Amino acid sequence: MSEKIRYRVLIVDDHPLMRRGIRQLLETDDVFSVEGEASSGAEAVSLAERVAPDIILLDLNMKGLSGLDTLHALRRDGITARVIILTVSDAPGDIRAMIDAGADGYLLKDSDPDTLLEAIREGATQGGAFSQRIREYLNHRDMSDAQESPFAALTERELDVLQEVARGLSNKQIAGTLHISEETVKVHIRNLLRKLNVRSRVAATVLFLENRGI
Known part of the structure; x- marks a missing residue:
């Protein structure tokens, strides 16, 4: 066998x-x-x-x-x-x-x-x-995609980064808060800007405040 x-x-x-x-x-x-x-x-x-x-x-x-x-x-x-x-x-x-x-x-x-x-x-x-x-x-x-919020495509970690961006923290401060490298923060920000179809941190912050608040 x-x-x-x-x-x-x-x-x-x-x-x-x-x-x-x-x-x-x-x-x-x-x-x-x-x-x-x-x-x-x-x-x-x-x-x-x-x-x-x-x-x-x-x-x-x-x-x-x-x-x-x-x-x-x-x-x-x-x-x-x-x-x-x-x-x-x-x-x-x-x-x-x-x-x-x-x-x-x-x-x-x-x-x-x-x-x-x-x-x-x-x-x-x-x-x-x-x-x-x-x-x-x-x-x-x-079917769900058509009904989801602008943030549905973001991962949990990207949402964490976005919330810190909306609080006005720098990349270095975000890295310290989330216990990740500054380079990883930059990658997450680049990805979330692309997913939200916005060009800047300011635009992402405005979208966040309008839709979710802090």
Whole structure:
């Protein structure tokens, strides 16, 4: 009888307790082999090059490199593993950003453990892993797009940056407040200006104040 296929998994999350819980869940199914854990995006990129995982379970909101930045870095470095986002966020902007960036799945941390494990297994074998709420959103994405606010396309981190911009903070101050690099702040500002179809921080601030307030 042939040996059962084992999928090499890398867990990326900045919360130790969450990493332990995910590891313990995966270890209940011998189709998975957890090859490593990373507590940051930078560590994930380095570790992925060494352990060559088949699947990367990636948190979305982490200090330093966000999940989106980490996904871009992984692909830029030629990492071909299936990347499945595992997060608490069901914000449309986050879902859209990760799927458009090439994520192979999007799972919510509040899922039932058995359902979550089955979805990860499905992602490993078939290439798509989505929680039911995410699947429903994707199925109605086009219809939802027409009804969403101007900020629906922004990720949670981009909204954080925009709020600080609207408060009048400089890039350096925003970097300190959000615990990210100044260069990352610049990238987020460039992306949010493009998504909002405005040309300046002032215009983005006006749009923010008119639609959301502080």
